[in-house]
Amino acid sequence: MKIHIIGAGAIGGIVAAHLVPAGHDVTVVDANEEHVEAIKANGLTLTGHVERTVAVRALHISELDEPLSTVLLAVKARHTGAALEPIAPLLTGDGYVVSMQNGLEEAKIGALVGEERVVGSLLTFGGYYASPGVIHYMGPGTLLVGEMDGRPSARTQELADTFTRDFHQAEATGNIAGALWSKAAVGAAYIATALVDEDVPVIFGWPEYRPMFEALVAEVAGVAAAVGVRCVALDGFDPAVFTAVSRDAARADAAWKAQQDYWRAHGLGRTGVWRDLAVHHRQTEVDQIVGPVVALAREQGRDVPLLTGLLDLVHGAEQGTVERGTACLDHLASLTKSPTNPKGTTA
Numbered sequence: 268m269k270i271h272i273i274g275a276g277a278i279g280g281i282v283a284a285h286l287v288p289a290g291h292d293v294t295v296v297d298a299n300e301e302h303v304e305a306i307k308a309n310g311l312t313l314t315g316h317v318e319r320t321v322a323v324r325a326l327h328i329s330e331l332d333e334p335l336s337t338v339l340l341a342v343k344a345r346h347t348g349a350a351l352e353p354i355a356p357l358l359t360g361d362g363y364v365v366s367m368q369n370g371l372e373e374a375k376i377g378a379l380v381g382e383e384r385v386v387g388s389l390l391t392f393g394g395y396y397a398s399p400g401v402i403h404y405m406g407p408g409t410l411l412v413g414e415m416d417g418r419p420s421a422r423t424q425e426l427a428d429t430f431t432r433d434f435h436q437a438e439a440t441g442n443i444a445g446a447l448w449s450k451a452a453v454g455a456a457y458i459a460t461a462l463v464d465e466d467v468p469v470i471f472g473w474p475e476y477r478p479m480f481e482a483l484v485a486e487v488a489g490v491a492a493a494v495g496v497r498c499v500a501l502d503g504f505d506p507a508v509f510t511a512v513s514r515d516a517a518r519a520d521a522a523w524k525a526q527q528d529y530w531r532a533h534g535l536g537r538t539g540v541w542r543d544l545a546v547h548h549r550q551t552e553v554d555q556i557v558g559p560v561v562a563l564a565r566e567q568g569r570d571v572p573l574l575t576g577l578l579d580l581v582h583g584a585e586q587g588t589v590e591r592g593t594a595c596l597d598h599l600a601s602l603t604k605s606p607t608n609p610k611g612t613t614a
């Protein structure tokens with residue numbers, strides 16, 4: 268396939284370093300000049316789960332001026348608009364954009380390039396940008412692709428077949444929206460862990476914060492259900508477990524254990540949002556992952572105190588007005604409704 272990968276960081280780099288050796292015509296396009304120059308000079312190097320260096324055609328975004336048929340969009344969600352501006356006019360008649368991002372970006376992409384040109388994807392393989400030209404691959408996870416309206420299509424089947432054969436087990440799904448909302452649900456819990464300098468599986472094992480994490484996940488899954496989306500289990504974690512009328516302790520424990528197993532299997536404990544806050548001291552994707560959920564909740568007249576509290580805390584951490592630490596989790600816990608705090612009010 269002829270593929271342009273926009274954003275050659277962790278996700279784009281991992282995909283490129285697999286598809287190139289399989290013979291695909293891949294071009295990576297990035298805004299980070301140092302990274303692009305390093306790839307041009309020395310190739311793209313993966314470390315970690317797969318170790319290899321591949322020679323791949325690399326362009327700085329300002330150099331891109333050619334027809335685009337299959338675009339894999341792998342920029343952080345806060346860069347979606349800027350990345351698509353030069354891309355939209357270059358798409359061929361049947362060209363399309365696959366969002367390989369966290370967050371609910373598909374509607375935004377549809378508005379920029381046309382709804383019929385958007386393919387959704389859900390991924391839980393992971394890694395991080397290590398240095399110019401070098402990406403650390405943490406290992407595989409789940410990879411789903413699907414049309415946003417749920418219909419089967421030749422292009423999503425071709426993508427799933429290509430990924431499975433040349434990169435990573437993948438499936439075309441009729442419920443990509445459910446998968447994306449499930450990732451947003453567990454993603455809200457991930458974002459809360461980024462407020463603390465500790466590994467995710469350790470934090471998910473702290474019993475005092477379990478009710479808070481479950482309430483966070485349930486707020487997202489509740490909004491999903493209200494807008495007609497059915498969440499799905501991802502890597503053994505099913506957000507619907509936490510929206511049930513009465514809590515099933517065994518299913519809840521199994522869901523958290525699945526998350527701990529997932530993180531431990533990847534040999535690294537921190538999220539991309541943690542990396543944004545603690546390493547790069549830059550803006551996170553909280554507005555793109557949690558923001559749309561809170562906006563939809565408001566439209567639906569639903570109360571989402573934890574998600575609102577999480578947005579405020581992360582904004583504060585980004586701006587340096589909130590000190591990261593377990594006090595942030597305590598604050599979220601104080602907003603959680605419980606038999607002793609039925610209104611979910613701050614202590």
Ligand SMILES: NC(=O)C1=CN([C@@H]2O[C@H](COP(=O)(O)OP(=O)(O)OC[C@H]3O[C@@H](n4cnc5c(N)ncnc54)[C@H](OP(=O)(O)O)[C@@H]3O)[C@@H](O)[C@H]2O)C=CC1
Binds near residue numbers: 276343
């Ligand atoms: N990393 C992971 O493990 C996972 C990530 N995701 C999601 O995948 C998406 C990509 O994340 P990730 O790969 O980690 O991000 P990275 O920051 O590693 O890579 C993104 C790359 O895109 C570049 N970029 C920024 N703006 C533009 C632009 N306008 N045009 C072209 N390139 C641009 C960035 O440059 P610069 O750094 O200069 O901004 C960077 O090199 C995110 O939505 C993330 O949440 C999902 C699951 C797992």
Ligand SMILES: CC(C)(CO)C(=O)C(=O)O
Binds near residue numbers: 369390391537
């Ligand atoms: C957990 C992971 C790596 C993949 O699901 C992720 O999405 C993130 O760190 O933001």
